[in-house]
Amino acid sequence: MNFQQLRIIRETVRQNFNLTEASAALYTSQSGVSKHIKDLEDELGVQLFVRKGKRLLGLTEPGQSLLSIVERMLVDAENIKRLAEDFNKVDEGTLTIATTHTQARYVLPPIVNQFKKLFPKVHLILQQASPVEISEMLLQGEADIGIATESLTTEENLASIPYYQWQHSIITPQNHPLVQADKITLELLAEYPLITYHGGFTGRSKIDKAFDEAQLDADIVMSALDADVIKTYVELGMGVGIVNDVAYDTERDYRLKQTKTDIFGVNTTWIAVRKGHLLRGYGYEFISLCSPDADIKALKKIAYPDE
Incomplete structure (x- = not known):
C-alpha cells in the first residue's frame, strides 16, 4: 500500500468514478490508475468498487468504509509536510483563501495588504466562489481558510468562528x-x-x-x-x-x-477551517489580522479536538 494508491482512490470518487478524469487530475495514465486500484484490492483482499465491465459505478461497502480512512490519512500526510515547513521555512509557502466577491472586493483588501507586508514570501491565493463551493473547497483540501456568511457553520467537519456582523x-x-x-x-x-x-x-x-x-x-x-x-x-x-x-x-x-x-x-460572516487540517502559522496570523479579537486557541481546539 502506498500514498499514490490512496490518492487514486480519493480522486476516483471525486471524479464520479470516471477513470479518465481521475487520471487527468493526477497527471498519470488511465491504465496506471486501473493497475493501482487492482493492486490495492489484491493486497487488501476485498473489492473496493462496484463494476460493470470495465466501468466503475460506485463504492462497495468495504470501499465506503475505507474512503473516510483514506481521506484522513492523506490529510495527516499533508499535515506532516506543513509541520516540517513550519519549522524549516516559517515565513514561506502558500495560503489559499476561499471567499465570496463581497468579502474579496470590500472587506479583505486592507487585510491582504497588511498580510503581504508581514509575509512577503508567502504566495497568497484568493479564490472567489459561492458559499457552498467555499465549504466544499475546504473539505476537499483546496483552500486553507474560508470566509462567507452562509454554509460554513452547517458542515460538521468545519471549525468556524464569527468574523463580523453586518446588515x-x-x-x-x-x-x-x-x-x-x-x-x-x-x-x-x-x-x-x-x-x-x-x-x-x-x-x-x-x-x-x-x-x-x-x-x-x-x-x-x-x-x-x-x-x-x-x-x-x-x-x-x-x-x-x-x-x-x-x-x-x-x-x-x-x-x-x-x-x-x-x-x-443582522447577518454574521464566518471564518472557517477544515477540522484536522494543519494550518501554517501565517494562516492563523491572517485570521488574527481579520479579527484581532479572534480566539485562536478556541479555534484550534475545535479544529483539533483530539489534541
Whole structure:
C-alpha cells in the first residue's frame, strides 16, 4: 500500500468514478490508475468498487468504509509536510483563501495588504466562489481558510468562528423617490422592482424570509452574484438594490444613495477551517489580522479536538 494508491482512490470518487478524469487530475495514465486500484484490492483482499465491465459505478461497502480512512490519512500526510515547513521555512509557502466577491472586493483588501507586508514570501491565493463551493473547497483540501456568511457553520467537519456582523442597505439612484422617505419599510420596498443577491448568497435567505413573514410579494426583477453587478443595474434605473452595507463605496458609488436599514435583521460572516487540517502559522496570523479579537486557541481546539 502506498500514498499514490490512496490518492487514486480519493480522486476516483471525486471524479464520479470516471477513470479518465481521475487520471487527468493526477497527471498519470488511465491504465496506471486501473493497475493501482487492482493492486490495492489484491493486497487488501476485498473489492473496493462496484463494476460493470470495465466501468466503475460506485463504492462497495468495504470501499465506503475505507474512503473516510483514506481521506484522513492523506490529510495527516499533508499535515506532516506543513509541520516540517513550519519549522524549516516559517515565513514561506502558500495560503489559499476561499471567499465570496463581497468579502474579496470590500472587506479583505486592507487585510491582504497588511498580510503581504508581514509575509512577503508567502504566495497568497484568493479564490472567489459561492458559499457552498467555499465549504466544499475546504473539505476537499483546496483552500486553507474560508470566509462567507452562509454554509460554513452547517458542515460538521468545519471549525468556524464569527468574523463580523453586518446588515443590508438599500441602494438607489440619487433622485429616486425612496431617498425622500422618512423610513424604509418592507411595504414601501414591495412597491418597487428589486435587485439583490442570488439565492444562497449574502443574506438572501433573510430578505426572502422578511417579505414572507410580512406576507408581501417582493418584485425581485434581477438576482446577481455580487454587489457590483447589482449597483450597475440600479444605476441604470432598473430597480432598487439590496446589498451588504459594506458594499457601498462613497467615492466610487457617488451616483447612488445608500440607506442603511435593519428590516432584514443582522447577518454574521464566518471564518472557517477544515477540522484536522494543519494550518501554517501565517494562516492563523491572517485570521488574527481579520479579527484581532479572534480566539485562536478556541479555534484550534475545535479544529483539533483530539489534541
